[in-house]
Amino acid sequence: MSVTTTTRTEPVLAEATLRAALSTRTRPPRASALGASLTFAWRALLKIKHVPMQLFDVTMFPIMFTLIFTYLFGGALAGSPREYLQDLLPGILVMTVTMITMYTGMALNTDIHKGVSDRFRSLPIWRPAVLVGMLIADAARYTVASLVVIVLGVVLGFRPGAGPMGVVGAVGLLLVFSFSLSWLWTTIGLKMQTPEMVMQASITVLFPLTFASNVFVDPDTMPGWLQAAVRANPISHLTSASRGLMHGEIDYGQIGWVLLWSALFVVVFAPLTLRIYRQER
Secondary structure: OOOOOOOOOOOOOOHHHHHHHHOOOOOOOOOOHHHHHHHHHHHHHHHHHHOHHHHHHHHHHHHHHHHHHHHHHHHHHHOOHHHHHHHHHHHHHHHHHHHHOOHHHHHHHHHHHOOHHHHHHOOOOOOOHHHHHHHHHHHHHHHHHHHHHHHHHHHHOOOOOOHHHHHHHHHHHHHHHHHHHHHHHHHHHHHOOOHHHHHHHHHHHHHHHHHOOOOOOOHHHOOHHHHHHHHHOHHHHHHHHHHHHHHOOOOHHHHHHHHHHHHHHHHHHHHHHHHHHHHHO
């Protein structure tokens, strides 16, 4: 009795042939850190196109603050709203822009809870690009808010003594400070449970900073203990520096304090934010 053994032969494809069947194009190069950051910045700006209400905080809030405080306090503190506006507008500019920096943390927290952040983490990109892109987009929003305040101020009678260059210098300094301050809100946005909690924590910090400052009145009219706190307030330094730049009375000491505060925010909160983002998210 004989046994016949049949051997089945499977076709073997060469690796090159298999790769050619799966992909006909060359794999795109990995995005650079700058390219990835700009892409996420564009993503953040596109949100405004689909949700126009996001422009409310950079348009209506500045308009309301400027009109309310100019005509509410102008007559009592300076004799006329127009006269008060010359001193108030740089402060209102600082106040409105710094107040909207909180939305950086809220937007980040929203992405985390919707699961969008987890998808970004799986991409072969520079990890901090998500955060840096959001901050770049927010800088564009801060610029829009600044333009709204300045244009409205000019319409109401504001006349900067240093002309357009002084205004540009003040806005530039404000953008540097706001970009740096935003790192604080990204840290809070990563640690809080909901966007609402991020807003509450941010307001708790921002309200004392903006209202207990020299935005509205001269600190010399305050009690001695409050004067010391107001003069040490970074918002007061920024307001004084902006007034000096706009009216041609540059105070390099105040500008130095603003740059020092800005560097401090970045040095402390940028590494902390990145560490939390890598480890906990």
